[in-house]
Amino acid sequence: MARWILAGLVGLFGVAVFVLAVRDGRADSALLFIGLPVLMSIALVLMPGRTTHGRVFTVTTVGLLLAAVALHEGAICVVLAAPLVYAVAHGAAALLNWAEQPEKRYALLPIPLLLVLALEGTGVRLDPEQAVTVTRTVALSRDEVASRLADGPGSAGVRSVPLRMLRVPLPERVDGSGLAAGDRWMFHYPGSAHGSGGHTVTEVVAAAPGRIEFRVVEDSAITARWLVWRSATVAWKAVGERTEVRLSIVYTRRLDPSWYFGPVQQTLMREGAGYLLDTMVPR
Template identity: 60%
Template structure:
C-alpha cells in the first residue's frame, strides 16, 4: 500500500477555495420577478411613446443587472455584459434606431448595468439586508421623462461663432445665395455617422424665403427633410422658423428657432454667428444634454461650411 504523505501544510497557508454559492428558490424567484417587471415596463414605455426617456437607458439596465446579479453565479459581470449587449441590439432593431444611437447610449447603459451589479453583489456578500431596497432607489434616476417624473432642461441652445476673411457685404451676398451640399469636416460627425443634409435647396434672405435640407434615406425608411423659412430680417440679422421637419433627426431633437447675425470686425473680416434653439428629445438630461449640445454645435458649424463661410 502506498505511503500517504501526511506532511503538514506550511504555517500561514490557508485554503481559500469557497464552495460556489447555492442557487436557492428565493433567488430565482426574485430574479424572475424583476425580469418580468422589466419586460412589462419596456412594453409600456414603447406603447406610450416614452422610448426616449431615461427609463430605456437607466431604469431597464438597472432591472436587467439586478436580476442577473441576484442569481448566484460567480460571473455576474460577464453575464450582465452579454445580456446588456443583446438588449442594446434588440432595442435598436425594435425601435428602428441606427448605429449612432447604440454607440451614444452604450456607455451609459453599460455603466448603469455594471454599477448596479457591483452594488448588489457587495451588499449580498456583506450580508446586508438592503438588496431589495437598493433596486427601487437605483430606479429613481431612470424616471426622468417617463411621465412619472418631469424632464429637466429639455429646452437648449447652441451658438457657433466664426470670423471669416470677407467684408460684411460679401458675407451678406453669400448668405443670400443659400446653403449648398458640402463635405463634412467635423471628425465627430464623420466618425459617428451623424446624418447630415445630402440635398439642399433654396436661397434668399427676404421674409418667406425657404431653405430645404434633405437627408438620405436608410434601411429604416426615407431620410426626410427639414424646411426653414425666413421669418424676420433686420440689418445684419436674419431669423428663421422651422415649418416642417420629417428628417431622421427629428426623434432626437426638435428645432424651434434659428438666428443668423453678422458684423464687420474690420474692413476685411466679419464675425458670423448662428444661434439655434431646440428641444432635446432624449433623457436623462445629465447624459444626453451635453452630448446633443456638442453634436449640434458641430452640425451648426457644418451649416456655416454649407454657406461657404468656412
C-alpha cells in the first residue's frame, strides 16, 4: 500500500509539472521532455508488478499522444521528441530497478543529474541562437541569378527525404518580389486541422551588387512554435561560367534541451533552407 501511495504522489506531482509547464509557457523546455518522463518513471517503478518497462512504454506513448492533442502539435513534434522521451523514461526506469538491489544503490546517482538537466529552458537557455548556410552552384550568370531572385521564390522545389518523412511545414505560396530596400515577401504556410498555417513577412533591409539582406517583420506561421526567424542573407558570385549562390538564415531555437534539439533543428533547418533556395534559383 505504501508503494501505491508514493507512486500516486509522484504521479500527481508529474501531472502538476505538466500543467504548470504549459500554463507558464514552458512547454518548449527540457522540463517537459526530460523532467516529466523521469517523474513518471519513478511513479511507475514504485507501482507493484514485474512489467516496469511495459508500463513505462505504454504510459509514455499515451503521454506523447495526449501532449500532441493538448499542445496542438503535429506529427513532426511527436516524432522529433519521441526518441528523447522514450530514452529518458526507460533509462530512468532501468536505473531505479537496478537501485533496488543493495549493491547497486549507486545507480540512483544519475537521477538528480537528469532532473537538473530538466531545468534548461525554464530560466537559463544554452546557445538558443543558431544559423544555417546552404550553397548552390547554378548554370546561370550573375545577372540571371539577380533577375531570378528579384522575381521571388517560384514553383515548389524538391523536398528532401527528411522533409517528406516528417512532413515539415513549408511555404505553399509566396507573394511579393524585388531586391530593393523596403521590398517585402510574404510566405504563406498550409493550414492544419487546428486552423491556418499563418505566414511570415520578410523585408529587404540592405541591397548591394551580389548581396541582399532580409529581416522578419511579422511571423504568425506554424513554424513559430519551434523557432523564431531573425534574418536571412542571399549572396552570389561568379565561379567560372557558373554562379555560386549562398543562403544564410539566422534563427532562435525555441525547444530545449539544446544538446538534443539543437542538432535536430539545425539539420531540418538546413534541409528547409536548401528547399527555399531551390525555389528561388532552380538548379
